[in-house]
Amino acid sequence: MVQESIRILHTQGYKATEPRKLVLEVLEEIEKPLSPYDIQEVLRAKGKYLNHVTIYRILDLLCSLNLAHKMLSGGGFVKCSLDPVEGCHRFMVCQDCGAIQEFADEGLCQRENEFARNHGFHTEHHLSEFSGLCSRCHK
Amino acid sequence: MVQESIRILHTQGYKATEPRKLVLEVLEEIEKPLSPYDIQEVLRAKGKYLNHVTIYRILDLLCSLNLAHKMLSGGGFVKCSLDPVEGCHRFMVCQDCGAIQEFADEGLCQRENEFARNHGFHTEHHLSEFSGLCSRCHK
DNA sequence: AAGCTAAGTGCAATATTATTGCATTTATCT
């Protein structure tokens, strides 16, 4: 929900500006990884204009608040749909339609932490990304 | 091992050229994510020169053969240290010294596949990246 | 060992993506 992201911006002392709302709306609507220039393009098609610098800065902010996430595949940005969690971001990406779905799995976190510990590594953050076919594209 | 990567190049019908060997050696030696220009810089310091276009093309090739991997964090490239596996790449990155370590865990794959399946998603590829502290940096 | 040839590299030009400083605008609080 965009509304929820706006609330978080406020509680963190950031303004809920028009450009920020627009970027959040685009990410929420498209549900696919979008580059800063992709976002600019989508907005242009809606008759809106944002300078690319602004979009970069907004994405930086959203990522720092865990409200958005930069994907490995292609480097596009997506809106996080779960409660913002520092240091654990997991997504499934459909290689057919590009749709993304965020997920969380405490068991995975535990297993990963344990695995790392066994190798002398102390884990702070987890990222994972699956690619495959979403239910709609999988026949 | 660089030697092993060269063998794979050959079996796949690619030439083991001097530039390719140099890039492999740099990635193997540094063991940290390096951008194409980072690699060029390391080579320059050794008195070698590769055009950046060449480096881009070599990295593309190595990634397509699963001999190298482009990291999420910063987008740098690393040399894969395990047998090349299509579609499953896992790394730990030390946020202190930048060192990376590749790993594999069949149990993780299974759990991820199962988790995805429960959500109507058919998984083909897995990526994961932990960040934290390696044994040397963790006090 | 020399020659052949497809594959690979370097170069120059161009395109795309990202960053910075500063003047102007805007959201929020009085």
Add this chain to the structure above:
DNA sequence: AGATAAATGCAATAATATTGCACTTAGCTT
């Protein structure tokens, strides 16, 4: 409504990535 710090737009610049083509080279074939 007015004050003010924060955010945006703009222009310039920097960094990263891609393309076409001429030249070179690795690995084969005599």
